[in-house]
Amino acid sequence: MNVAVFGAGYVGLVTGAVLADLGHQVTLIEVSPEKINAIREGRSPIFEEGLDALLGRTLAKQTLSITDHPQEGVQDADVIFVAVGTPPLPDGEADLRYVRQAALSIGRSLTGDRQQVIVNKATVPIGSANLVEVWIQDGYREGHGGVPPQEWYAVASNPEFLREGTAIHDTLYPDRIVLGADQEWALERLKALYEPILGQTFPAPPEAPRPHGVTEVPVVVTDRISSEMIKYAANAFLATKISFANEIANISERVGADIVEVMRGIGLDTRIGGRFLQAGIGWGGSCFGKDLSALTVTAEEYGYRPRLLHATRDVNGDQRLLAVKRLQEELKTVKGRRVAVWGLAFKPGTDDLRDAPALAIIDELLRLGARVQVYDPIAMNNLKRQYPELEVEYRETAEDALDGADALILATEWPEFRDIPLSRIEAHLGRGVIIDGRNLWDPEEARRAGLKYRAIGR
Ligand SMILES: NC(=O)c1ccc[n+]([C@@H]2O[C@H](COP(=O)([O-])OP(=O)(O)OC[C@H]3O[C@@H](n4cnc5c(N)ncnc54)[C@H](O)[C@@H]3O)[C@@H](O)[C@H]2O)c1
Structure with missing residues (x-):
């Protein structure tokens, strides 16, 4: 054809x-x-x-x-x-x-x-x-x-x-x-x-x-209308699933439960399913936020306030900045501190920066007066091109980004980060802090490696 x-x-x-x-x-x-x-x-x-x-x-x-x-x-x-x-x-x-x-x-x-x-x-x-x-x-x-x-x-x-x-x-x-x-x-x-x-x-x-x-x-x-709605409903549901995992993560943290265990425990229920239940610094990308907004606008045009959609977005917005809050708790003063950010793309496997949580985190760090040194295996050129005015230091490798840093925020769980031994991270950060925005590492191992480690919901 x-x-x-x-x-x-x-x-x-x-x-x-x-x-x-x-x-x-x-x-x-x-x-x-x-x-x-x-x-x-x-x-x-x-x-x-x-x-x-x-x-x-x-x-x-x-x-x-x-x-x-x-x-x-x-x-x-x-x-x-x-x-x-x-x-x-x-x-x-x-x-x-x-x-x-x-x-x-x-x-x-x-x-x-x-x-x-x-x-x-x-x-x-x-x-x-x-x-x-x-x-x-x-x-x-x-x-x-x-x-x-x-x-x-x-x-x-x-x-x-x-x-x-x-x-x-x-x-x-x-x-x-x-x-x-x-x-x-x-x-x-x-x-x-x-x-x-x-x-x-x-x-x-x-x-x-x-x-x-x-x-x-x-x-x-x-029919055409139902087909158009299927797309919005699918993205709204997936975004809600992640925001739900994050909501439970925030409660788990307070009561001493481990979100990874909790989500495994509920995800094995075939009515729920284990995918899209990872707690962390939230969803991003070119679709979820935009489609949730468009569906919300449509609903409100018809006089219906979609409370669940608003909540999904609100939970996600707070979740992104949780990494910075954690950093403030650990470092107290963020001004003048060097913070490494690993990962810029909204998820691994793409160079897409649209609505990436890393961008919100970097903006907040800069607003608070931190010096930000970034590394992403694929998306760095896009950041340079799309945000030429952003005052961050681009580093050639993940380990370079740790050089002189007081803390590391993991924003995107690229597989190569998993391959870097925690002892290497400790060698750079010393008594510095890791904020693991994607629950990539095992908390016990991180602590054994001598790192001050904070995860999400565990
Ligand atoms: N990216 C995803 O993962 C994804 C997944 C499912 C659905 N979608 C939807 O698909 C649509 C496209 O998304 P995308 O991520 O591919 O966008 P994109 O920005 O990567 O691509 C859009 C392309 O259209 C081109 N373009 C704009 N006006 C044009 C015109 N008049 N004639 C010809 N080309 C024109 C742009 O130059 C650009 O290359 C969006 O509605 C998005 O919500 C995206």
Whole structure:
């Protein structure tokens, strides 16, 4: 099938490259010249395990190409994905300007030569499929005058659930594919597009071996509004699960329970499940905060105050700054102290800094007058580029970051941190303090190594 994808970011690039690898003919449409140049050279502009290899292969097979001319991609496409960003506006509402631009250019390029399905893959507020339809009509009117006939196109919803760091794996072996559309032909087209994934009929690529036992992928076929809501509900639930673990961690600390034991104890209950129950300095990333805000705004537009969603966000906000509070308790004076921060990305396996807890911690440390020395194996260049004014010292290695430090805050649990013996940390920090924001280390071992160690909820 011919596929066009608006936006070659974390979602669009991975979706496009995976579909191209499965044999579809994919054209990415992107506005950033840097991203276009990098992708044309087979270099992924984002850090995502296996993506360079996948790009190299699909470019060589000539099933993937990239352009900045929407019409080039759209005119022959059977399916057009909109995978542009939907960042939050100051009031929490999703900013739909990029979705609108994409929809207008789709409308301008509609010709009726073939029936086309336009798919919202970006996370868009409930009801956005209707808006996209209107914007497509506006674009058509600009380009051609009049209204495009209904049978030329359909707008569908197909939310994305991939996780950065395991994005290729998640795209090939998703827990489910959700499709929301009103026209039967559009649903059939999307099922056919995803058939290799739904039936698991493709040979697994070297970057993403097929997990044992995956023989098919369930598809949820529904209406557009429910499909849009599924995405928000999923992210709200996951964020709530983590905030719940943190709430219990805060109580556990006070009564002398160990949150790691407690969450293991409840996670083995199949009704609860053990994932997303890690206590720590909270969730971040480009999706949870933004989607929680957008869902809250939607609820309030309809006169409903979503108390649970507010609580999820409040718990998370406090949790981020818990690391700094701990530091104040231990060091008393933070002003003029050197604090190492290990990890900047919102989670391991990605270079994404959007809404990363480490950023809130660094801001607070700087506000309190600390000197901050940072290290992250992948995300440091992004920090330099995105926050050039931030007065932190960049260190080449994790151990360099400890040099001269009075304390260490672990903000992201990159695997390489686990490999550094606690005795090495002690050699640098001496009687300094470790604030383990991700419960990476065993408290007993840390104390045996002579460190002043503080964890979350244990
Ligand atoms: N990142 C994730 O893990 C993830 C997971 C699931 C869903 N989502 C959702 O997917 C959407 C995209 O997220 P992302 O992380 O990939 O964003 P991103 O910022 O990485 O990528 C968006 C891309 O769209 C491009 N773009 C903007 N306007 C354009 C236009 N008019 N034409 C063509 N390209 C344009 C940007 O230059 C950018 O490269 C969001 O709605 C997000 O909530 C993201």
